[in-house]
Amino acid sequence: MVTRARRQWKPDSRGYYTRQIGWKLSKSGIRQQHKFILGTDLRQAEIREVKLREIWTVIASRSREPAPLWCETELEVARATAKGASEFVLPRNGGETPTNYAERLQRLQKRFAVIHVLPEDRRAYRIGEENLTRLEAINDDGQLASVHTRLENVDPAKILAMQESERVLVAAGVPLTSPKPDVVPDKPFVGEELPDSDARHLSRSEVTSCVEPADAIAIEGMLHQAMKKYQEYLEREFHRPESNQISPWGKTQVKQVETLIQHHGDRPISDLDSSEINELIGYWRRRPCKLRTTTPMTAKSCKNYLSALTRFLKWLDTSSRFEWTKPIAFGDMDTRIRRLAVDHARKSLEQVDTFSLDELKLLMRYGHPFDRLLLLMGLNCGFGRAEIASTLVGEVHLFSAHSPRHQEILDFKSTAEDSFIKRVRRKSGVYGEHILFPLTVQAIQWAMTHRRTFPGYGPHAVLVVNRAGTALDKSTKAGNTNQMIPNHFDRLIKRIRADGHDIRSLSFGKLRKTGSQLIKRFSDGEIMGVFDCHGQPVKSDALTDAYSNRPFGRVFTAIRNLQEYLQPVFAEAGNDPFTTQDAASNQ
Template sequence: MGQRKRKLRKPDKRGRIPADVGWKQNDRGKWVQHTFYLGSDENEAKRRLMRLDEFWDRIEYQHNITQYPDELPKPEKPTWTQFTLGIALQLAAGELQIPVERGTSDPDGYATKIHALSRKYPSINFVPSDEDAYSDGAASARDRANDRMEAARWIARSQGELPPREIATLDPHNLFDALDAYVEYVKQKYRLDGETVTPYGAGKLAMIERFKERHDNMPLASLTFDGCQSLIRLWQNRPKVKGRQKAVTRKTAQNHIAEWMCFFRWLNRTNQFDWRKPLDFDEIETQVPETADDKRRKVRPNQVETYGIDELRLLNEYATPLERVLFLLGLNCGFGGAEQGSIHLQEISLCQPHPFADVLGFQTSPDDSFIKRVRLKSGVYGEHLLWPQTAEVVRWAINRRQKQGDATPDAFLLLTDEGNPFFRRTEGNNPGRTFQNKWNGPTRRIQADYPEFPWLSFGKLRKTAGNLVRRHAGGEVARIFLCHGKPVPSDELLDLYTNRPFGEVFEALRSLQEQLQPVFDSAPKDLWKQPKQQYTGLKKVKRIKQLKDDGKSIREIAEMVGLSKTTVGRHLVAMEKEEAEAS
């Protein structure tokens, strides 16, 4: 037998990475391993080798369980046949789908052939080369199978309950039927209001939809141990991102595997289908192997893209009042779009001492402000002490919301100018772009003056906040700050405070306030003032003021900053007017 854990060999002179998998007999009848060439990229070669390993393991399994008649002696070793070697060569070339030629088969025989291959080699994604013939044959086969199953059901009911595995073979439903029913279960369980689901539920629905895009439909009877493992194996192999050449991240693969396991457990519990977990279900492998890139990222000081202090300073300096609300809520509280968009007015406590400060071991005062709420995605309760500048911009946001009308205690803090919630789902149940579009504004203005400024998503602000808290207070406090973990099973606040040391979170935020003072100092003195629309970058405007203070004339300033004298003069008049208003 070949070794269980096969390894890549060193690249040949042409840069191809070889690996020896499986056995065959050469022209002299000697058993030799077949050498496959897996391309020149090491990470891709590892993924191809994993698929080859799984295919060969199945061939070994078939060899071990197959009973041969007396007149046909059993081969000494499992071996590559012309047919299986052809499939293996396609896997080695990176093919994810193996087409099956129709040949002389009629539609029924063609569909039966593909189904038989899928059952025999569940890790291989067989697809028809003649889709019309396959569709006709599959439809005919389903009709006949349903007739047989109904008859079998009648017999089964008349003779008593059958074992789970036999019941599953009588189930006429397929995988996509079960996934559709699972979608309805998820919508009911994670319903927010009306037809809206929570962000966590929406994430599950997106993965289920992806399953139907990436996997072929199959009868539920095919979900044996090998059938379940084959669905998971696709994600262990890290398929490519849709429409792109790069593979999905390890975290994405892990999330999809976890969702498959949730689906299997639901399918085992529900009475809508007869499927039951295989006896060896707990032995299904779910771990996603690390690639060389994954390991390299682990040793980097910054594994996730985040903002530095200088970049945070620029963001606060260039932001409008509304953009500053989003900025400081993200940095102070670690709130992403879903969290900020679902803040209710009654969850904000401005200038109030904490009522349970003694339980938390925390020194509080009437000047303290807090946001106290449950994070919708995780169901975890969290509290955040607001920095003075955060409290000030939140006060501005409350004032803005009251002007929009209907500002009841359970109203959302953030609405667009049109009166729509900031965080909402599209018709396809995907998160809206309101937050990201707002965040693009200060980024564009900064990049006009500082082209090297990074273009990061709005979600990276939450990552930045989590990293800052982790460095100051450790991983446990950072998890509480980010509302990670399991919900505390109690509605009593005293129980919540006993289980979660929010006082340590508050102390970490106070400590961070000192470190981030340059960020706060970069904001304009009047946080509520809406800046005028201007086409000259803020960097040049500040340079004009500096040169004027240095005694330069309008002509000299215009030459030094590359603007017309009229433009420079207009800016100087505006500056004088602002100074007069301030005094």
């Protein structure tokens, strides 16, 4: 029986996409399909489904059973893949020898190329890997063996006998040539109990004296070498198969690590003890100057680089490439960034830059249809460029009232004349609803008309695209972040200034803050947090979402009050703000 393959994607009530792939036995012994939760991002869910089906195809093709099932290890690998992980840490079974552990890990990695398998017991894996290298060079006759040589076919007694003979010859002064690749290695198994045989047995102390010490087996390295390996890991972790590029966030992290390399001198990884790591952290806490300048870095920049350093050290602790373990006191180290006098010089009554009402009027007056769409979604819903670029057609509900039950929960009476955007914010994973201004409805209808001219229009299609029908969050050919929305907004401000008007050069992101500030004016900080889809709107109560529904009804009331306040802004759009002749101005 094949696994279920659906073509349509529909999130569940929590906003998660799911797929049933492969088969397993329930607790009652009934054969059933396993349900994987693939996250809230549709694109990532599609990628993860492809990987899961590839894993299951390998399992089904290799199984000798007519009805293959997930085994526990394979299912754990699949679960990690469903969560979007690029690595899976394989635990070592109780009593499992290092050689068998290394062989099992390598076999698992060979079968499932979609995920990188790492050892939980790194020392045992290194020992086992060393043994496998020797075992692959011999068979029962001492000749070159294939890589598929079974461990149980190799007689350890022969290895011990040859080792003992070599000792005797060396003691007698007989020179020995270096062994060729097709002869038995000159060392016994490393770190494993030897089975009983008729040959002379070596004690564990004798066996370990014949081999390299543990420190010699450990993979040593330098700090800069490890950071460059970490950059390679980031490029794999944040690689997007659909575009064959690294994501913008991944690219940012790679650049942050490059800055770490420039600021921190190279040194052996073995020197990174508690005091040394505390010094690395203290370097960023103390606000170093920018390279080749005498200007201290901003507190935000230092915080970002300190976070990058912390992520690197955590990766280094789990990496099998380097023998390093983070100190016990690592989690208790002080990471507070020092505040300087220059940080307080700019503080005043207006701590957050927001647009004034007069500036909003100018933006609406000089805006093209696309500019007005961006302006309205920022003010009405608190959307930044990421939210605008990721909004789907199916998340817009035009002229649709809530059900009586939902109206009771919301404590807000909606009618068939009301329109809403209902979606999960991708960044925080928090569900949000926003009632729309009438002018925002017109802007969205204009965007839908434009979107229908391109293939793929439907509930799962992105709402706002450029003139060529491309999503606004698609990376450039060079893999850089798409700058179309901020560039459009910058050109709008330049047009206003060129006409002799006074307006500050604030970024597009300040529109979201302007909307949030106005919502707070007409309500309070909690409602502003719900409006912004923050993870914890009430900072003093982390459990508020666990015991109550979010007060979207109060958010709708605040948006209605904001709508009245912005009437002078709406008037600047004229009687036909989204005319067809201006469509060419879209992008």
